[in-house]
Amino acid sequence: MRVLASAPAKIILFGEHSVVYGKPAIAAAIDMRTYVRAEFNKNGRIRIEARDIKTPGLTVSFSEDQIYFETDYGKAAEVLSYVREAINLVMEEADRQKGVTVSITSQIPVGAGLGSSAAVAVATIGAVSKLLGLELSGEEIARLGHRVELLVQGASSGIDPTISAIGGFLHYKRGSFEHLPFMELPIVVGYTGSSGSTKELVAMVRETYEEMPDIIEPILLSMGKVVDKAREILISELDEDIRFRLLGKLMNINHGLLDALGVSTKKLSELVYAAKTAGALGAKITGAGGGGCMYALAPGKQNEVATAIKIAGGVPMITRISREGLRIEEVVK
Numbered sequence: 001m002r003v004l005a006s007a008p009a010k011i012i013l014f015g016e017h018s019v020v021y022g023k024p025a026i027a028a029a030i031d032m033r034t035y036v037r038a039e040f041n042k043n044g045r046i047r048i049e050a051r052d053i054k055t056p057g058l059t060v061s062f063s064e065d066q067i068y069f070e071t072d073y074g075k076a077a078e079v080l081s082y083v084r085e086a087i088n089l090v091m092e093e094a095d096r097q098k099g100v101t102v103s104i105t106s107q108i109p110v111g112a113g114l115g116s117s118a119a120v121a122v123a124t125i126g127a128v129s130k131l132l133g134l135e136l137s138g139e140e141i142a143r144l145g146h147r148v149e150l151l152v153q154g155a156s157s158g159i160d161p162t163i164s165a166i167g168g169f170l171h172y173k174r175g176s177f178e179h180l181p182f183m184e185l186p187i188v189v190g191y192t193g194s195s196g197s198t199k200e201l202v203a204m205v206r207e208t209y210e211e212m213p214d215i216i217e218p219i220l221l222s223m224g225k226v227v228d229k230a231r232e233i234l235i236s237e238l239d240e241d242i243r244f245r246l247l248g249k250l251m252n253i254n255h256g257l258l259d260a261l262g263v264s265t266k267k268l269s270e271l272v273y274a275a276k277t278a279g280a281l282g283a284k285i286t287g288a289g290g291g292g293c294m295y296a297l298a299p300g301k302q303n304e305v306a307t308a309i310k311i312a313g314g315v316p317m318i319t320r321i322s323r324e325g326l327r328i329e330e331v332v333k
């Protein structure tokens with residue numbers, strides 16, 4: 001038997017950083033996917049083949065505590081911890097230990113803040129659980145994905161695996177999730193090509209907060225209000241063009257506030273302004289900043305905005321919100 005599953009990347013639409021201070025955030029799944037194929041093997045080992053994970057190819061076998069590197073490339077090794085923990089958790093859940101070969105391909109750049117680790121964990125959980133005959137709900141998959149992140153990273157809000165498992169839009173506040181109604185958003189993601197450290201950026205904001213709470217607190221409060229307003233617009237019955245225009249404005253405000261916190265970079269700002277100049281209704285950092293990605297809302301202007309991002313030195317990705325989270329693509333008996 002062979003199962004192919006896929007899970008999407010995510011962007012934080014609004015509320016990164018302020019979410020760390022108990023304010024709400026809104027994230028969405030986007031139409032870029034990681035594909036995981038799982039099948040039984042005869043040698044009893046867990047074998048992971050990461051053939052195209054947007055870092056150079058890597059094949060590794062695990063048996064007991066031994067790891068066999070068949071090719072060896074740095075960044076990809078991190079991805080494998082997520083895959084390995086995901087397989088272990090599903091086997092525990094199913095109470096079955098079998099030799100399984102898992103092979104991964106991905107459209108999601110690693111280390112860009114697009115949730116590539118959560119997507120690989122969720123797709124692995126989806127493929128291996130199906131292979132072992134476990135029927136898990138979206139919520140159960142999200143919970144297992146969150147446990148994988150906790151095991152590998154030590155800490156996690158659970159936003160990434162939840163959105164990757166369930167898809168669409170997710171409003172998050174202090175540990176509780178609300179699935180918002182779906183709407184099409186024509187967006188362009190711009191990758192700076194470098195990645196900031198989420199841990200360091202969160203610590204940097206914390207330091208500024210402690211040095212001048214009277215100034216930072218109102219910024220965080222405004223960011224929370226931006227998210228409240230965005231939620232109101234997303235669930236409203238307003239015409240699409242009005243919704244786009246208002247969301248674009250909120251994106252610009254949220255970007256300015258993030259810039260005030262010091263998490264933007266020259267490159268991120270250049271991509272944001274290039275996108276706006278090319279006709280985007282709004283553009284902002286998505287994720288921790290310090291590198292990573294921005295995104296722009298660009299109805300009818302996605303190609304122009306993608307070109308502008310490219311000229312400004314970024315990697316553009318034209319995409320849209322993915323209604324679906326984890327998807328079982330194929331089951332071959």
Ligand code: PMV
Binds near residue numbers: 020
């Ligand atoms: O680096 P990303 O895309 O996973 O985003 C981090 C979001 C922060 O709010 C900066 C940190 C957090 O844990 O919520």
